[in-house]
Amino acid sequence: MEANMPKRKEPSKSLRIKVISMGNAESCIIKRYCEKRFVSKYLATIGIDYGVTKVQVRDREIKVNIFDMAGHPFFYEVRNEFYKDTQGVILVYDVGQKDSFDALDAWLAEMKQDLGPHGNMENIVFAVCANKIDCTKHRCVDESEGRLWAESKGFLYFETSAQTGEGINEMFQTFYVSIVDLCENGGKRPITNSSASFTKEQADTIRRIRNSKDSWDMLGVKPGASRDEVNKAYRKLAVLLHPDKCVAPGSEDAFKAVVNARTALLKNIK
């Protein structure tokens, strides 16, 4: 008799979370996800837009309160009230606008300052969206640069387009799962595969190589250095960045650039 009884469904555990979005073109990402549409006309957010949505993650029903921050500095006074008690942050930049990528640090600084000395950013899930990937012609921040910035901070990284919808569902899905993992993990950010798999020295070196102005600069030697000095500097970088040992985004290109720089310099040194 008991065997034929329908199994009682466990009541689904509901959860309420707060998510904020900021950066450049974040409103369109939310619109694409929530309303499945794209608006090409620019409608600036005035202050803060607020919305509620429900999502299902495993056996949990999640009620999401989304606060979409206006990017304009004018709205700082409004924004700064809203950073508290947040479980997830969506940070968006435009891959065709380097300024918007560089501004991510300022967004983080603003949030940190607002949360104050006792605020903890470690228990918040951050999802970085490299957005407008449909505009391939204007792209000036490549994937490895964005990924390196995000992953060296332990943030999730996604390539998205609010226009075509590419990457948006995947981003929200992974983002919500990570937030639920965080809540179930006692408020600690879950360790992602990519975080902590490379060192700060590796990340900083790749960035330095990317921004170097010539081959001397790239190897970190003075112009006119000897063969020995060039080789020594090269070996040090090769050990740090060799693709067999370094999984940081952009390490392969940085390694190749270093090999080329060394070859070019040695050609001209007696």
Ligand SMILES: Nc1nc2c(ncn2[C@@H]2O[C@H](COP(=O)(O)OP(=O)(O)OP(=O)(O)O)[C@@H](O)[C@H]2O)c(=O)[nH]1
């Ligand atoms: N081609 C393309 N355009 C996009 C994409 N996402 C947003 N846009 C355009 O970029 C502009 C700005 O988008 P919004 O999402 O409103 O930007 P925002 O950061 O919310 O702006 P503020 O509210 O002023 O902070 C709009 O004209 C959008 O149509 C995208 O993926 N591809």
Ligand SMILES: [Mg+2]
């Ligand atoms: Mg907006």
